[in-house]
Amino acid sequence: MRTKTLKKNKINVVTLGCSKNVYDSEILMGQLKANKKDVVHEGEGNIVVINTCGFIKNAKEESVNTILEFVQKKEAGIVDKVFVTGCLSERYKPDLQKEIPNVDEYFGTTELPGLLKALGADYKHELIGERLTTTPKNYAYLKIAEGCDRPCSFCAIPIMRGKHKSTPIENLVIEAEKLAANGVKELILIAQDLTYYGLDIYKKRNLAELLEALVKVDGIEWIRLHYAFPTGFPMDVLALMKKEPKICNYLDIPLQHISDAILKSMRRGTTKEKTTKLLYDFRALVPEMAIRTTLIVGYPGETEEDFQTLKAWVEEMRFERLGCFTYSHEENTHAYTLVDDVPEDVKQERASQIMEIQSQISWELNQEKVGQTLRCIVDRKEGPHFIGRTEFDSPDVDNEVLIDASKFYLKVGDFVNINITEAADFDLYGEPV
Numbered sequence: 415m416r417t418k419t420l421k422k423n424k425i426n427v428v429t430l431g432c433s434k435n436v437y438d439s440e441i442l443m444g445q446l447k448a449n450k451k452d453v454v455h456e457g458e459g460n461i462v463v464i465n466t467c468g469f470i471k472n473a474k475e476e477s478v479n480t481i482l483e484f485v486q487k488k489e490a491g492i493v494d495k496v497f498v499t500g501c502l503s504e505r506y507k508p509d510l511q512k513e514i515p516n517v518d519e520y521f522g523t524t525e526l527p528g529l530l531k532a533l534g535a536d537y538k539h540e541l542i543g544e545r546l547t548t549t550p551k552n553y554a555y556l557k558i559a560e561g562c563d564r565p566c567s568f569c570a571i572p573i574m575r576g577k578h579k580s581t582p583i584e585n586l587v588i589e590a591e592k593l594a595a596n597g598v599k600e601l602i603l604i605a606q607d608l609t610y611y612g613l614d615i616y617k618k619r620n621l622a623e624l625l626e627a628l629v630k631v632d633g634i635e636w637i638r639l640h641y642a643f644p645t646g647f648p649m650d651v652l653a654l655m656k657k658e659p660k661i662c663n664y665l666d667i668p669l670q671h672i673s674d675a676i677l678k679s680m681r682r683g684t685t686k687e688k689t690t691k692l693l694y695d696f697r698a699l700v701p702e703m704a705i706r707t708t709l710i711v712g713y714p715g716e717t718e719e720d721f722q723t724l725k726a727w728v729e730e731m732r733f734e735r736l737g738c739f740t741y742s743h744e745e746n747t748h749a750y751t752l753v754d755d756v757p758e759d760v761k762q763e764r765a766s767q768i769m770e771i772q773s774q775i776s777w778e779l780n781q782e783k784v785g786q787t788l789r790c791i792v793d794r795k796e797g798p799h800f801i802g803r804t805e806f807d808s809p810d811v812d813n814e815v816l817i818d819a820s821k822f823y824l825k826v827g828d829f830v831n832i833n834i835t836e837a838a839d840f841d842l843y844g845e846p847v
Contacts, residue, residue: 424452426459431467437557443546449535455548460494466502470742477502501574543589552827553600562606567748594633607643619648629660642667645683652699662805668708672727673720704806706735712761713741714752738768780837800824815842
């Protein structure tokens, strides 16, 4: 007979989904560590906490499969307890409790104190910025706001994350200082919508003022902006990007589509003309900026003509970085009232065509970098290469710079100048100068 009381509990936190979830898991782990709990990230533990994603169909399926996998381990006696938190749990808690009752407890996105209590820990309010980071030591995500006030028709995030709520500048500076003290050199600013930052607490768009405070943090060398929104973009941010070397010449701005009919149905609050002008303004103000966007194809009512408009526009704009997703029909969103009328094979074919165009654009832009010397941060060693990134690249989603580890020794976490010797569609190859 197993005597569970004699065994020291170890809590294993499993993270699914986006960078916002990574951040939330790190805060949870920081709280657990402050409570003297033994905690690991995606390792071995007898108590499991699964931080789920509920955004689109594929992510939901992965979350459900992960829950089922750990429930089976619980039934087999391999783990003792399984807790579920995050977006899927926030959105579908009653369904999950009914369908997978063998989970010990389900918690939503705002129920961290309750989750900690279930894990035998107290929520410590004084722990501003205390986290156990799970990313490579040289970069970390900094979540500057929670939730979203935008009415986009296809998006379930406001259901799962609530209204937009900015974190005060002074708290974010404290957090950045703690990260820098632990060796973090690159901050990746994340929110559902960076451009909305400050409207709720400062009554104005205040991203530029936040950036001015963060660039003063010693040890932070790069600050990267993720998830801007195209309407109401605070242009003072670009003036700061132009003059402040710590702010990467990089912007992730998910645009979703460009056909006016689709933008209107998506409730994006903009038009093809306005969006195109905005991007030309970006490039006029910061010519060296890399713009990353994401697009959705197969949205309800997307005609062949709408798709051809999108294709031509992708060719015209020549984005440095681009991702493309097929539309996912999500209940309780405004678009769920529409007929999901684009067949799945057509959605996939359209996504493939967009990525084929982007692959060619990326190859051409990369060829221009051959012969240039670029400042890179070394993220990791993988197989025969050290893997680095330029300021124009975000981890996991963008291009990488590969350096032959049999010829050169580099230190992970260092900045190095790399002479680019060769370029492929999405990777660069180079040698340290």
